[in-house]
Amino acid sequence: MKVLVEVASKNISDYVNDAQALLLGLEKFSVLNTVTFSLDEVQEIIKMYPNVDVFVKMDKNIFNEELGEVKDILCRLEQMAVCGVFFYDLSLLELKQELNLSLDLVWSQTHMVTNFRTCQYYFDEGVRYALLSKEITLDEILEICKKSSIQTIVEVVSLPSVGFSRRKLLRNYYHDALDKGESILSVKEKITGKHYLVKEEGAGTGFLLDEVLNGTSVISSLFHAGVSYILFREEGIDNFLELISDTRKYIADDCSDQHYVEKYKKLGDSTGFFFKKTIYRVKK
Numbered sequence: 001m002k003v004l005v006e007v008a009s010k011n012i013s014d015y016v017n018d019a020q021a022l023l024l025g026l027e028k029f030s031v032l033n034t035v036t037f038s039l040d041e042v043q044e045i046i047k048m049y050p051n052v053d054v055f056v057k058m059d060k061n062i063f064n065e066e067l068g069e070v071k072d073i074l075c076r077l078e079q080m081a082v083c084g085v086f087f088y089d090l091s092l093l094e095l096k097q098e099l100n101l102s103l104d105l106v107w108s109q110t111h112m113v114t115n116f117r118t119c120q121y122y123f124d125e126g127v128r129y130a131l132l133s134k135e136i137t138l139d140e141i142l143e144i145c146k147k148s149s150i151q152t153i154v155e156v157v158s159l160p161s162v163g164f165s166r167r168k169l170l171r172n173y174y175h176d177a178l179d180k181g182e183s184i185l186s187v188k189e190k191i192t193g194k195h196y197l198v199k200e201e202g203a204g205t206g207f208l209l210d211e212v213l214n215g216t217s218v219i220s221s222l223f224h225a226g227v228s229y230i231l232f233r234e235e236g237i238d239n240f241l242e243l244i245s246d247t248r249k250y251i252a253d254d255c256s257d258q259h260y261v262e263k264y265k266k267l268g269d270s271t272g273f274f275f276k277k278t279i280y281r282v283k284k
Helices: 039-048 064-080 091-099 116-124 138-147 169-173 175-179 216-225 240-252 258-267
Strands: 002-006 021-025 053-058 084-087 105-107 129-131 151-158 161-165 184-188 195-201 204-209 229-233
Touching: 002 053, 002 240, 021 039, 039 053, 039 064, 053 064, 064 091, 084 091, 091 105, 116 129, 116 138, 138 151, 138 216, 151 216, 169 195, 216 240, 216 258, 229 240, 240 258
Parallel strands: 002 021, 002 229, 021 053, 053 084, 084 105, 105 129, 129 151, 151 229
Antiparallel strands: 161 204, 184 195, 195 204
């Protein structure tokens, strides 16, 4: 199992001593990034750090007029030998098949990556990895690892995303914020009382839970289940590089160091859905 980091800075040298893999948002074609990278920058990073696995994020909706550019990008990424491309829009899978590319893909459809049967379907269609949904339990994750051939990626520490809309919601509903030059707004959800960050960018508007997802306590279970990568998103996480360094040492020690688990209880007690089932009931 390797540590995969979605970076919040272009100072890549800060990460490579401890992160075994990097996730880089591709400019124009990815969402909810702190920073984005051009194809030339991605290529330079791969050349400079050949021992680091580099993944590229292309997780926005693709429009017909963008398909030609997407084809060119996928062909170029294949030549760069990136480890994988995170995709949301199914056009990327269709283009890979149409162009007969060997480029590895990561199924990253947020709330949809929830069960072993669908993961196996995508594997059979030529997708190597799946970024599992944050809305499933640890037991469901372990079931996918056991019953599907797909290689799994699990997000363990982040400000978790909860949704994305193509609409410009700040522009339409919060004129004052835009007038002040702000593109991020904190809002409180009335029923739960939880706070969310609303981020508007070129592709639309995203929502992040303003509460750290702390999955450090489940890393041992993921390690022993054969998860390929655990994902850490840097945005909003204090002392991030220390966390990454400690996590890599923890994994190298076969996740046997209980001091690590105790230390990172400081990230908070929000474990998301790892231990909480989602139950749907018909409203009476």
